[in-house]
Each structure stands twice: as structure tokens, then as C-alpha cells.
Amino acid sequence: MWICASVAAVEGLVVASVFMASAMLYHFILLQTAFQYFAAPLYIAFSLLIGLIYAGFSAVAASRFLDGQRRRDTTLPFSFFSWTIAFAAMLMIAFLAGVVGDLSRVSLTSAFLVGVPVVVVMRSLVQSVLSQQISQGELRFQKIALIGERELVLDFLLQSDLWRHGHELTNTLYLEDAMRDGAVAAENVAAFARAALQQGVRYIVITGDIAHINDLDGLISDLKRFSLNVVYAPAIQKNRIEFLDVVPIGPNRTLRVLRKPLSDGAVLLKRALDIIGAGLGLLALAPLLMITAALIRLDSPGPVIFRQMRRGFNGQPFSIMKFRTMTVTESGFAMTQATRDDARITRIGRFLRATSVDELPQLFNVLRGDMSLVGPRPHAISHDDELSAQLAQYAHRQRIKPGITGWAQVNGYRGETATMAQMQGRTDYDLYYIDNYSPFLDLWIILLTIVSPKTRRNAF
Secondary structure (H helix, E strand, O other), X not given: OHHHHHHHHHHHHHHHHHHHHHHHHHHHHHOOOOHHHOXXXXXXXXXXXXXXXXXXXXXXXXXXXXOOXXXXXXXXXXXXXXXXXXXXXXXXXHHHOOOHXXXXXXXXXXXXXXXXXXXXXXXXXXXXXXXXXXXXXXXXXXXXXXXXXXXXXXXXXHHHOHHHHOEEEEEEEEHHHOEEOOEEOHHHHHHHHXXXXXXXXXXXXXXXXXXXXXXXXXXXXXXXXXXXXXXXXXXXXXXOOOOOEEEEEOOEEEEEOOOOOOOHHHHHHHHHHHHHHXXXXXXXXXXXXXXXXXXXXXXXXXXXXXXXXXXXXXXXXXXXXXXXXXXXXXXXXXXXXXXXXXXXXXXXXXXXXXXXXXXXXXXXXXXXXXXXXXXXXXXEHHHHHHHHHHOOOHHHXXXXXXXXXXXXXXXXXXXOOOOHHHHHHHHHHHHHHHXXXXXXXXXXXXXXXXXXXXXXXXXX
């Protein structure tokens, strides 16, 4: 697709320029190297190489973006990791070619560090432009054709706003007009398909009453001779259900309406990363944990570790561990949510909450399997029951293990949920994370948890 190729070319050229510019600035400005002593052909070759490798990742990201993943949130970490992988691949090739020693380590390091914000900003800018053009109907990159009864086709078009999603309708075949002797004429279907192919149609959409789906067998058979994607859109006026894909159950083909957020392989990978991350974290943070425990003991009477019942994976309750930051230790079955300037927060507790150090004992929850490093934040059981009653989608967060940090938290939805807008915002971000989970996204969230000021914006 020309859009993917254009995006790949632009992003590849930019990263190649970053690599080359870093080398030239270092050699010509800092070292004041004479041009004849500058390995220009070598740097140009590896600039083009890293640009080409990154362009490949860029084309894949653009294709995914155009195929329906039009939110920018999760593609930004992919740009960071794509840049890292492209850079590592370039270094590996230089090593195998025996010329890695001819490349300046300072220029390589500066090129990588400068490239990180460049690729993230560039990806964000490209996708912002594409999103705006798509939503305004200025960019229609996918041509489709429609088949169905006149009334159902019109309903589909009225409900879909195809032009706001990058689609362009080229052909329409009304079944009433294609009938002959009580059946859809094969020659009419063939003529329609040929006309669609000539106009560059990628998908033919058949819409109809799902109760009559078996009646479409002949129509679909007539389309099999053509190299086209044919999809079926059930005409459902009320309580519309999203059909995700088709799953074979025995000899039957069933329509999936819900999917487990994580495959079995993803569950194993996420658990392995949790164990490694939590284990290394506890080892590295052991001095901080001991100092914090001592300060809590000296600051106010009460236990160092505070346990509270929270609702976790699949709605199962578990006991969460935190450093005590308040003068009370509520069970979780009945509690009052902390507010800004809450008098119950201790002196050391205010600092621990602002810096999230109070959450570190949850690394033990991760090792125990109650939690993950990244996931929706769990709430106390009484609070969870209250939010579930007020917000229909809230309980959907429990389809994945709760986390020490999460996508909602790094986007500023942390702390008190006093308004419906705060509840809805946190829930939306958590559900988006569940639907778009990847190991790369987890690593990106952990990175943002450490460096992003949004993570601590509502901490109190």
C-alpha cells in the first residue's frame, strides 16, 4: 500500500539522517576531524542500513495502524523498541563485517539517544496526521463493495459512517436487482465482482439477516473464482454484538464474541517476566525496603506492612501488601478512600504515597501470583462493589491480573475516583490495555512509571 511505503520511506530517511548527523557533528564539530580522515562511505552505508531496517518496522506499524488500530497510545512504545532493535541489528552487522571498531562509540551512543525522542515524536506526528485525515474523510485508503437487500444495505451505510474510517464505497449490488427465476443470477454476481476488481476493491461486504445466512451459499460460491476478501456483516438493529472471528468447535464454525485477553503463550511469557522482574526488583531494592520499614516504625505506631483485601483476577479476592501510610488499617470490606490532605496520612506516608514507594511490597504479591507488574490497579472490595454498580464496564477490568502499575496510572488516572469522569477514564484506559496487551507495552508502561510526571500527578 502506498501509504505504508510512504510512511516507511519518511521514517527510514529521518533515522538515517539522525545517524549520519550524529557522526558528522561529533567528528567535524567536536573533534574537528579533517574530511579526508572521516570514514564517510562507511557511515553513509550504515546510515542507509539502519534506515532500511527501521523502515521495515515502520511499514508494519503503519499497516497495523491502518487496519484498525488507530489509537496512538500503544504504537509509541513500538517505535522505541523498533529503533532499539534496528540499532542492535546494525551493530551486529557491523560486528560481523569486522568494521564495528571503525565506528565511533561516542557518535553511536549519541545517535541512539537522540534517535529515541526523534522516532517517538515522528511516529506520533505521522499518526496524528493520518488520524485527522481519516476522521475527516480526506483519506480513504480502502475500497469496498456492498451486496445485500436494498433496505439492509442502506441501514448498514447509515450506521457505519464508512467515510470516517478510511473506507470508500465503490459498488453496490442490490439482491433484488440481481434475481432471475427466484435466485441470484451468477452472471450478475460475476459482473459485479469484475467491476469491483477493476476499481481496486479490497473487500466485498455481504450484509443480511443472520437467520438467512445459509441462503448465501450460492452467492459466496459465485465469488470464489475471484481474488477478493469477502466478509459478512449481520444486519442487527438492536443490541449489536461484535463478532471477533470464526472458531472451529468440532465440525461447527462458531462466531467468537469474546476473546481471552492473553493467549496461553502470552500468559506464560507475562508470568516469566513478572517473576524475573519482581525477583530482581526485590534484590535491588532491599536496602530501600529496610530503610522505609524503619522510618515507618519510628514515625507512628502500627504495623509496617499493611494488608487489605482487594478484588483481583476473575473477581477473586486477595490480600494486597503495602507499606502503611495512614494511621488506620482498614480491611477493604469497609473503608473510606483517601483524599487530598487526608488527616489520616502520616508524615512519612505522604512521601511514600507521592513517590509510590508504598507500593513496593506488592512485588511479593507478584511473586505469589496474585498480581502482575503491569495491569489494572486493584481496588478494595467495598470500593470495587460500589464502582461495579455505577459503571457497567468496570468489572471487565478483572479479565487480567491486577498490576502494581498500569496504563491508566501512567496516563494520569491515579488516586481518588470521586467523579464519574475519573471512573470512566480509568476504566477506559484499563480496558484498552487489556485489549492491546503486548510485552512491549508492559515494558513501555514500566519505563513511563519511572520517568513520566503523569504517573505522580494525582498521588497523595
